[in-house]
Amino acid sequence: MGIVTLIGAGQMASALTFPLFENGNEVRLVGTPLDGEVIARLREDNYHINLDRTLHEGIKYYTVDQVEEALDGAELVVCGVSSFGVDWFLNNMFKLIPEGVPVISVTKGMIDLPDGTLQVFPEYWQEHMPEGVNVELFAIGGPCTARDLSDHDHSFVAYCGKDLKKLEWIRSHFETDYYHIALTDDVVGLEAAVALKNGYALGTAMAIGLKNRLGDDGIAHVNSKSALFQQSVWEMYQLLDIVGGNQKMIMYAAGDLDVTVAGGRSRKVGQYLGEGYSMPEIEEKLAGQTLEAVVIATRTARAVKAMAKVGKVKESDFPLLMHVDQCLNHGAKVDIPWKDFQTITCDAIK
Incomplete structure (x- = not known):
C-alpha cells in the first residue's frame, strides 16, 4: 500500500506493525534514544524484548540517528513515544517530517495549565509546533493492549482527527479482520477519555491491593473493585464535559479503563498503594518503568484544584481523584471515601 514510518519502538507502536505489515505496507520502525537495545535485538531476529513477541520478517529497523533515512518516501508517520517523550518529539521530530505527510499518535496524556485548563497532546503540539512546520495531526484511542493486538485478538478502537476523509485513508493502512477502527472528529473528547483512564x-486497582492485603479471607471483593470502576466512569464523564469533549467518548474511557485495570503499570501502582506501600517504595519496585498513570492523575487533580479556586468546579465532585492525589503526592494511606461517592452520585441523579 505505502511506506509507513513509526518513530518510537515502544510496545504499542511495535504492535501496530502487525496490521500495517499484513496490509502490504512497507514498515519502518525507528527507535528513540532509549530504544537502542530494542532495535539491536530486532535486527538480530525480529524479537522485541519488551513486547515479548517476534515481529514480521521484512520490517526495517532504524536507530534514531537514521530517522531521516527512515522518513525518506514515507506517506504516513506514527508517533510511538510515551508521554515522557512528548517534548522530545515536538522539538526534534516534527521538523524532519516531509511536508504533507500526516502524523498519527499513540501517545496518551494531557498537559495542565496554571488556570486549570487540561490540554490533550495534539492540541499542545499544534500550539507549540516549531516555526515553519505545518503537520496534520491524528491520534488513536480505545481499549487495546499491545500484546493482544500482536496476537490478533479482536480490538475495537477509534482514530480521531479533523479531516475525516484523510482519516479514512489512514484507517485503510491499519484496519484488518481483527483490528476494528471507528472514526471521530472529536479529538479532545477521545484523547481526554483515554488519557484520564x-x-x-x-x-x-487500589481495590485489588486492599484485597491482597486482607489475604485469603474467602471474599472475592469484586463488588469493591466494580464500585471504584463505576465511580471512575462517573468522574471521567464529568471531566469530559469540563475539557470540552463529547461525553459520548466515555465509551472509550470505560473500555480502556477495563483493559488497563486488567494488567499493566497503572494497575500495579494502584495495587501497591492498596497493599500499603508508600510512593517511594512503589517507585523503587517499578524502577525503570514509565509511570504515566501517576503523571496524569497528578495533573488532573492539580487542574481540578486550580479550577475549584475560581469556582469553576468543586473538589468534592471528584472524591476518588482527590483521594488518589492524596495517596500519590501527600503520603496518605488508602482509605476509600465511600460516603463521598454516595453523596455526589445521588445528588447528580436528582
Whole structure:
C-alpha cells in the first residue's frame, strides 16, 4: 500500500506493525534514544524484548540517528513515544517530517495549565509546533493492549482527527479482520477519555491491593473493585464535559479503563498503594518503568484544584481523584471515601 514510518519502538507502536505489515505496507520502525537495545535485538531476529513477541520478517529497523533515512518516501508517520517523550518529539521530530505527510499518535496524556485548563497532546503540539512546520495531526484511542493486538485478538478502537476523509485513508493502512477502527472528529473528547483512564485505572486497582492485603479471607471483593470502576466512569464523564469533549467518548474511557485495570503499570501502582506501600517504595519496585498513570492523575487533580479556586468546579465532585492525589503526592494511606461517592452520585441523579 505505502511506506509507513513509526518513530518510537515502544510496545504499542511495535504492535501496530502487525496490521500495517499484513496490509502490504512497507514498515519502518525507528527507535528513540532509549530504544537502542530494542532495535539491536530486532535486527538480530525480529524479537522485541519488551513486547515479548517476534515481529514480521521484512520490517526495517532504524536507530534514531537514521530517522531521516527512515522518513525518506514515507506517506504516513506514527508517533510511538510515551508521554515522557512528548517534548522530545515536538522539538526534534516534527521538523524532519516531509511536508504533507500526516502524523498519527499513540501517545496518551494531557498537559495542565496554571488556570486549570487540561490540554490533550495534539492540541499542545499544534500550539507549540516549531516555526515553519505545518503537520496534520491524528491520534488513536480505545481499549487495546499491545500484546493482544500482536496476537490478533479482536480490538475495537477509534482514530480521531479533523479531516475525516484523510482519516479514512489512514484507517485503510491499519484496519484488518481483527483490528476494528471507528472514526471521530472529536479529538479532545477521545484523547481526554483515554488519557484520564490511566489515572482512574490506578484508583480502581487500589481495590485489588486492599484485597491482597486482607489475604485469603474467602471474599472475592469484586463488588469493591466494580464500585471504584463505576465511580471512575462517573468522574471521567464529568471531566469530559469540563475539557470540552463529547461525553459520548466515555465509551472509550470505560473500555480502556477495563483493559488497563486488567494488567499493566497503572494497575500495579494502584495495587501497591492498596497493599500499603508508600510512593517511594512503589517507585523503587517499578524502577525503570514509565509511570504515566501517576503523571496524569497528578495533573488532573492539580487542574481540578486550580479550577475549584475560581469556582469553576468543586473538589468534592471528584472524591476518588482527590483521594488518589492524596495517596500519590501527600503520603496518605488508602482509605476509600465511600460516603463521598454516595453523596455526589445521588445528588447528580436528582
